[in-house]
Amino acid sequence: MIESLKANTVLSVRDLNVKFYTYAGIVHAVSGVSFDVYEGEIVSLVGETGCGKTVTTRAITRLIEPPGRIVGGSALFRRRNGSVVDLLKIPDEELRRIRGDEVAYVFQDPTSALDPLYSVAHHIAETVRAHYKGAGKKELIGLGVKLLKQVLIPHPEARIKNFPHELSGGMRQRVVIATAIANKPRLLIADEPTTNLDVTVQAQILDLIKDLQREYGVSVILITHNLGIVAEVSDRVYVMYGGKIVEHAGVEELFEKPMHPYTQALLRAVPNPLKRIEKLESIPGTVPNLIDPPPGCRFRPRCPRAMDVCGRRDPPFIEVEPGHHVACWLYAMG
Ligand SMILES: Nc1ncnc2c1ncn2[C@@H]1O[C@H](COP(=O)(O)OP(=O)(O)O)[C@@H](O)[C@H]1O
Ligand code: SF4
Ligand SMILES: [Mg+2]
Incomplete structure (x- = not known):
């Protein structure tokens, strides 16, 4: 239970x-x-x-x-x-x-989160596939472009075809965030x-x-x-x-x-x-x-x-003031 x-x-x-x-x-x-x-x-x-x-x-x-x-x-x-x-x-x-x-993750290193062999479109499609069952390729690309727009990637229609190495670190991290939010976690x-x-x-x-x-x-x-x-x-x-x-x-x-x-x-x-x-x-x-x-x-x-x-x-973890907790003997001695 x-x-x-x-x-x-x-x-x-x-x-x-x-x-x-x-x-x-x-x-x-x-x-x-x-x-x-x-x-x-x-x-x-x-x-x-x-x-x-x-x-x-x-x-x-x-x-x-x-x-x-x-x-x-x-x-x-x-x-x-x-x-x-x-x-x-x-x-x-x-x-x-x-x-x-x-529950979606964005890890520190955007490079390791993206497979160099696959395009941005592929990464997004993989993430949303289970969520958007039956969606065709065109529909998935459309969704991907929308996501890239949301994370403020310029020229999303072109970017979606890029491979990770064609993007800067900041752009890669945006793509990672786009995939992370694709399913509205x-x-x-x-x-x-x-x-x-x-x-x-x-x-x-x-x-x-x-x-x-x-x-x-x-x-x-x-x-x-x-x-x-x-x-x-x-x-x-x-x-x-x-x-x-x-x-x-x-x-x-x-x-x-x-x-x-x-x-x-x-x-x-x-x-x-x-x-x-x-x-x-x-x-x-x-x-x-x-x-x-x-x-x-x-x-x-x-x-x-x-x-x-x-x-x-x-030291015990105690509420010293409403909503303020601390684990330190300075506050636990009573
Ligand atoms: N694979 C691992 N093998 C052994 N110790 C690990 C491993 N991963 C993390 N740790 C240890 O767990 C502790 C917490 O690590 P971590 O959560 O990565 O810290 P933070 O994210 O706050 O920098 C550290 O002492 C780290 O050395
Ligand atoms: S006084 Fe310092 S050593 Fe002692 S419980 Fe608090 S933080 Fe820890
Ligand atoms: Mg860490």
């Missing part, structure tokens, strides 16, 4: 755990991650490289390859027809139908979608994602290590560190009143979060090795405010 979802919730992830069983040891990549995505909002997952953002979102539709394994948790998803399924438990066949259709997961692009193209792609959210009510999970992007597009933010969510708040609240020492350090590392190109580079220390991490708070070795208890026990 599946517990019900709140009416406006598209996705509810609870206690997700993913490990990689490597020769060097067990990597605790994602440890007890829980979060929600509501209808028509943009939720950001933010944190330095290696803190578990990609693994978290790939695990939602079981895109974890060996030696990785999802060892626990649930991911309740409200389908287009209103039914609620646990993406971590449904049969493979049902999951395959949901993936790319109701309920949930779009964009994993660092602008990282390799120059600043102007970055801005255009972000505007595009915002437009999609506004026009079609698509819910978006946006993964980024760039706080400028977070400030600009998201409604709510989850901050990840060491495979866990350490803070959650509405975007304004988070920037005005960051509570977790890690979030505070992230914000200090970016003097002006509204500048798109700033990077998180100057937090002293490095992200923790997730092979057999020690008990307690994973930020402790880098935390200027660490206390005795921090090394002994995991």
Whole structure:
């Protein structure tokens, strides 16, 4: 029996755990991650490289390859027809139908998402085939041209015949987004979608994602290590560190009143979060090795405010103010 979802919730992830069983040891990549995505909002997952953002979102539709394994948790998803399924438990066949259709991904590297042997038209046709059963070639091309127009690709009638190598990085990423939205997904997961692009193209792609959210009510999970992007597009933010969510708040609240020492350090590392190109580079220390991490708070070795208890026990994730959660002993001592 599946517990019900709140009416406006598209996705509810609870206690997700993913490990990689490597020769060097067990990597605790994602440890007890829980979060929600509501209808028509943009939720950001933010944190330095290696803190578990990609693994978290790939695990939602079981895109974890060996030696990785999802060892626990649930991911309740409200389908287009209103039914609620646990993406971590449904049969493979049902999951395959949901993936790319109701849940779509845009990954960081547009080059790897497109097969160099096939034209843009072919990529789009492949994506929509199941959705538009019985559609002829002409109809599919027409749909493709419409999609390319939507992602603001100039001369779509000509571009649709191009092969990936004939397009710039920004154009390729637009094509990837066009295929991702082709079936009007309920949930779009964009994993660092602008990282390799120059600043102007970055801005255009972000505007595009915002437009999609506004026009079609698509819910978006946006993964980024760039706080400028977070400030600009998201409604709510989850901050990840060491495979866990350490803070959650509405975007304004988070920037005005960051509570977790890690979030505070992230914000200090970016003097002006509204500048798109700033990077998180100057937090002293490095992200923790997730092979057999020690008990307690994973930020402790880098935390200027660490206390005795921090090394002994995991801080609980508690709601400090309405809608503002944090996992840090500074707020859990009562
Ligand atoms: N195939 C893999 N084998 C072993 N460890 C992995 C693999 N993929 C990811 N990891 C580990 O999982 C953790 C989270 O990685 P990831 O989700 O990619 O981080 P992020 O997207 O936040 O940069 C990291 O410690 C990373 O080294
Ligand atoms: S729990 Fe302790 S070590 Fe962790 S962030 Fe809070 S104060 Fe720092
Ligand atoms: Mg990543």
